[in-house]
Amino acid sequence: MDESGERPVDRRGFIKGSAVGAAAFAAPGKMMNERTDEAEVHDADAHEHTHGHGHGHDHDHDHDHQDVPSDIALRVRALESVLIEKEMVDPAALDEIVDNFENRIGPQNGARVVARAWVDPGFRDRLLADGTSAIGELDYLGGQGEHMKVVANTDSVHNLIVCTLCSCYPWPTLGLPPVWYKSSAYRAKAVIEPREVLREFGLDLPEDIEVRVWDSTAEIRYLVLPQRPPGTADMTEEELAELVTRDSMVGVARVASPSSGGGR
Amino acid sequence: MFDEPWQAQAFALAVKLSEQGHFSWTAWAKALAEELAAAEARGEPDDGSHYYHHWVSALERLVVERGLSDAAVLEERKEAWADAYRHTPHGQPVELKRRE
Numbered sequence: 001m002d003e004s005g006e007r008p009v010d011r012r013g014f015i016k017g018s019a020v021g022a023a024a025f026a027a028p029g030k031m032m033n034e035r036t037d038e039a040e041v042h043d044a045d046a047h048e049h050t051h052g053h054g055h056g057h058d059h060d061h062d063h064d065h066q067d068v069p070s071d072i073a074l075r076v077r078a079l080e081s082v083l084i085e086k087e088m089v090d091p092a093a094l095d096e097i098v099d100n101f102e103n104r105i106g107p108q109n110g111a112r113v114v115a116r117a118w119v120d121p122g123f124r125d126r127l128l129a130d131g132t133s134a135i136g137e138l139d140y141l142g143g144q145g146e147h148m149k150v151v152a153n154t155d156s157v158h159n160l161i162v163c164t165l166c167s168c169y170p171w172p173t174l175g176l177p178p179v180w181y182k183s184s185a186y187r188a189k190a191v192i193e194p195r196e197v198l199r200e201f202g203l204d205l206p207e208d209i210e211v212r213v214w215d216s217t218a219e220i221r222y223l224v225l226p227q228r229p230p231g232t233a234d235m236t237e238e239e240l241a242e243l244v245t246r247d248s249m250v251g252v253a254r255v256a257s258p259s260s261g262g263g264r
Numbered sequence: 265m266f267d268e269p270w271q272a273q274a275f276a277l278a279v280k281l282s283e284q285g286h287f288s289w290t291a292w293a294k295a296l297a298e299e300l301a302a303a304e305a306r307g308e309p310d311d312g313s314h315y316y317h318h319w320v321s322a323l324e325r326l327v328v329e330r331g332l333s334d335a336a337v338l339e340e341r342k343e344a345w346a347d348a349y350r351h352t353p354h355g356q357p358v359e360l361k362r363r364e
Contacts, residue, residue, distance in 0.1 A: 066358060068349040071342075073270040075320055078341035080273055081360065082333045089280045097276040102265050143279060144289065165297035167315065176265060176275075179312035184304055186312075218293035 106175035109140045110223055111244035113150075113173060114255075115237045118228045128152055131223065135173060145172035145221060151214060152225040153251075158209050159224045160198065160251035162190035163216040170221035174246060181250065191215065201252040224249050229257040271316040278323050287326050295322040 069077070083089045113135055117124040127134035131148035135141060141148075148170060151159040163169065164187050169177040180186050190197050194211045198204070205211065214222040226248040232240060235258070247253035266272040282289050299318040303310060310318070327333050344360055352358045 066349045066352050066354060068346050069270070072317055072320055073268065074342045074345050075324065075338070076270040076274045076277075077345045078338050079320075079323060079327060079333075080277060081345070082337060082341055083277065083281070083327070086332070088284070088286070088332060089277060093280055094273065094276040097279050098266075098272045101275070102272075143283070166293050166300055167296070168293060179315070181312070182310070182315040183312035184300070184309035218288075218290040 101171075101176055105142075105172060107173075107244075107246035107249060108241070109138075109175075110170070110173035110246070110249045111241040112237075113138055113140065113223070114225055114244045114249065115241035117150075117225055118232075118240055119237045124152075124225075127225065135223075140172045142172040144168070145170050147220045148173070148223060149214075149220055150223045150225050151212065153227050153254075155227075156209060158198075158205055158211050158251065159222075160190060160194050160211060160213045161216060161222045161224060162187060162213060164188070164191060165217075168216035168218055168221060170216075170223050173223055174249060178246070198252060201247070203253055224251040226251075226255045229255050231257045231259045267316075271319075274316060274320050274323055278319065281323075281327075281332070286330055286332060292322070292326065295326050298322070299325075 068074075080089075080094070084091055113127070116138065117127050123134060123137070126137075127150050131150040132141065132146065134150075135145070135148050153159055161169075163181075166187075167177050167182045169181065186197065191213050194213050195205060198211070216222055226244065228240070229243065232243070235243075243255050243258060245253060245255065248255045266275065278292060281287060282292055287295075296319060299322045300310065303314075303318060308314075324335075324338060327338075328335050341360075345358075348358050348360050
């Protein structure tokens with residue numbers, strides 16, 4: 001598709017730390033120290049308390065009380081309880097948000113959008129012309145999906161989605177992003193070396209296929225419309241939706257033909 | 265989805281506070297991006313597994329910046345929770361004692 005007027009690549013003038021990022025991507029098992037200095041100080045305090053407590057105080061022993069949660073868990077607990085107390089948030093509303101994301105919102109929604117586009121050319125046209133309103137036809141709008149742009153893979157163009165600055169992602173259609181999407185390495189490398197990133201995901205694209213990288217923002221989110229795989233002519237819309245994976249809608253994979261083992 | 269409950273709690277708090285207009289999602293994304301960039305600048309590129317630590321730092325910062333609470337109150341509350349855990353016997357709900 002011709003993406004008139006919008007340049008897909010690098011609209012944000014990234015990039016800091018891309019070299020380290022790429023190194024981390026190459027060695028995903030390497031653990032980094034996640035704490036801020038401040039957090040470490042708190043942590044040290046916590047250890048000291050625990051230590052003193054466990055050695056010789058005459059009140060209760062270590063095993064008589066509950067395990068103290070990690071510093072980060074306590075920080076969240078503090079935020080939550082202060083904000084609830086001030087009635088700035090309603091605990092039931094917080095539970096509902098989590099429940100929605102754990103049980104209702106996820107890539108199965110995006111898969112239905114894709115399958116509909118495969119079987120309904122009119123929907124496909126509307127989807128590519130105005131992603132937000134077409135996705136709205138299926139009711140998959142909402143927080144972080146208010147402004148959607150759908151980009152179609154073709155025989156000559158492959159699209160890839162990233163958020164170089166943080167982790168913007170189309171929640172209503174894909175749910176929350178996977179860990180790798182949030183990694184420094186992916187965020188940095190997807191724009192600089194998209195083909196290499198795709199190779200790491202096992203997708204080796206021929207040079208004559210153009211790769212377009214779309215950098216998501218807080219304002220606009222992208223969804224890749226993958227190509228319908230061969231061997232699916234007799235499948236229903238529901239069956240097709242089963243084939244569509246999250247990765248294919250981010251652009252790091254293609255939708256596999258059912259004869260080759262189906263979707264992951 | 266969430267590896268530990270605190271991640272889900274922090275996630276929901278940011279979403280809800282933004283929905284209620286305490287900060288725009290653009291402001292949120294900016295704060296989170298700054299935390300991620302700061303971590304990288306400290307030589308801590310994230311493989312994605314520490315993402316919610318940065319999320320919490322961004323949340324604390326916005327909560328303080330927008331005057332919803334202040335750092336001293338949050339710190340004191342955190343200690344109060346730690347204290348409550350240390351002094352609640354096994355099998356009983358951990359509750360925060362009022363300490364004004």
